[in-house]
Amino acid sequence: MIQFRDVSQQYEAGKPIIQNLSLNIEAGEFVVLIGPSGCGKTTLLKMMNGLIAPNSGEIIIKGKTIKDWDPIVLKRNIGYVIQQVGLFPHLSIEKNMAYPLDLQKTAAAQKQERARELIHLVGLDESYLKKYPNELSGGQKQRVGMARALAADPEIILMDEPLGAVDQINRAVLQDEIIRIYQSLHKTIVFVTHDIEEAIKLGTKIVVLNQGEIMEIGTRDDIVFHSKSDFAEAFIGNKGFLSYLNIVKIKQVICPFNGSAAEKDITLAVNEADPLIVGIRRCLENGVNKIGVRNANGTLIGAFDLGCLSRLKF
Numbered sequence: 032m033i034q035f036r037d038v039s040q041q042y043e044a045g046k047p048i049i050q051n052l053s054l055n056i057e058a059g060e061f062v063v064l065i066g067p068s069g070c071g072k073t074t075l076l077k078m079m080n081g082l083i084a085p086n087s088g089e090i091i092i093k094g095k096t097i098k099d100w101d102p103i104v105l106k107r108n109i110g111y112v113i114q115q116v117g118l119f120p121h122l123s124i125e126k127n128m129a130y131p132l133d134l135q136k137t138a139a140a141q142k143q144e145r146a147r148e149l150i151h152l153v154g155l156d157e158s159y160l161k162k163y164p165n166e167l168s169g170g171q172k173q174r175v176g177m178a179r180a181l182a183a184d185p186e187i188i189l190m191d192e193p194l195g196a197v198d199q200i201n202r203a204v205l206q207d208e209i210i211r212i213y214q215s216l217h218k219t220i221v222f223v224t225h226d227i228e229e230a231i232k233l234g235t236k237i238v239v240l241n242q243g244e245i246m247e248i249g250t251r252d253d254i255v256f257h258s259k260s261d262f263a264e265a266f267i268g269n270k271g272f273l274s275y276l277n278i279v280k281i282k283q284v285i286c287p288f289n290g291s292a293a294e295k296d297i298t299l300a301v302n303e304a305d306p307l308i309v310g311i312r313r314c315l316e317n318g319v320n321k322i323g324v325r326n327a328n329g330t331l332i333g334a335f336d337l338g339c340l341s342r343l344k345f
């Protein structure tokens with residue numbers, strides 16, 4: 032879907048920002064770009080939608096080199112969400128969301144219909160359509176920003192720290208919403224963040240960058256457990272490991288009961304949808320190495336054992 036072939040970029044002569052970077056993003060992937068401030072994450076996103084041209088190398092979007100795309104058609108194929116949201120203050124939420132459709136000269140009735148679909152998609156109700164941006168919280172504005180990026184139904188969505196200014200609690204809720212939207216719409220998403228937990232939670236592929244180069248690329252398992260780069264290992268480190276335990280669910284490592292009498296007496300239990308860290312903590316708090324696991328109906332369906340962790344396919 033998006034390919035970078037040996038791409039280099041510099042804003043000022045002698046100060047390379049992106050250096051001979053090659054990257055292949057397949058359709059339907061959720062790719063997270065993470066790395067220290069100034070490593071070139073935003074520059075990469077801007078190159079993907081043609082806002083910045085590379086000094087050398089080639090960028091290919093949907094099989095066609097970026098130079099051959101009509102810039103307007105390219106932007107229509109790519110939704111862009113930024114941290115500052117950038118809603119128009121004088122336009123209602125409905126008009127803000129439908130703005131990309133104005134550019135396509137979509138009929139008014141169709142725009143209204145799409146705005147109603149989108150507001151539900153991002154978890155707000157229709158009463159928000161008539162409101163104005165200054166009547167919304169930061170998290171709600173960010174939902175509208177996402178809706179606007181989805182309005183023209185682009186195949187690719189670029190997100191530049193969209194949750195950077197959202198508080199921790201709303202951030203977790205919005206991350207879940209982004210996962211839900213991604214899973215239901217099957218878009219290709221490229222997402223920039225500083226937050227290691229966010230990267231581990233959202234990305235099907237994580238790209239660790241430093242000084243315009245890819246240090247490591249892989250799934251969350253690869254990045255947390257099989258890092259081949261000293262930089263990525265230090266950057267992701269124990270924080271990445273803790274995030275992993277906080278995200279992967281107990282149901283992935285549950286051991287079936289072996290039918291022993293002791294197991295039938297298990298009273299301590301966690302839920303199958305709890306993250307691994309809850310099971311580990313419950314074991315340590317109670318000085319045991321095995322506890323029960325219940326399903327959503329409350330039925331005991333197996334056990335979580337500290338030894339079960341080895342069942343994870345790292």
Ligand SMILES: Nc1ncnc2c1ncn2[C@@H]1O[C@H](COP(=O)(O)OP(=O)(O)OP(=O)(O)O)[C@@H](O)[C@H]1O
Pocket residue numbers: 042043048066067068069070071072073074075225
């Ligand atoms: N328009 C510009 N002109 C000159 N230098 C720029 C310009 N835009 C960015 N830079 C420089 O390019 C480098 C990479 O910037 P970029 O915004 O891509 O980094 P980033 O990884 O997204 O950083 P952050 O995480 O802080 O947002 C930085 O050193 C920045 O100062």
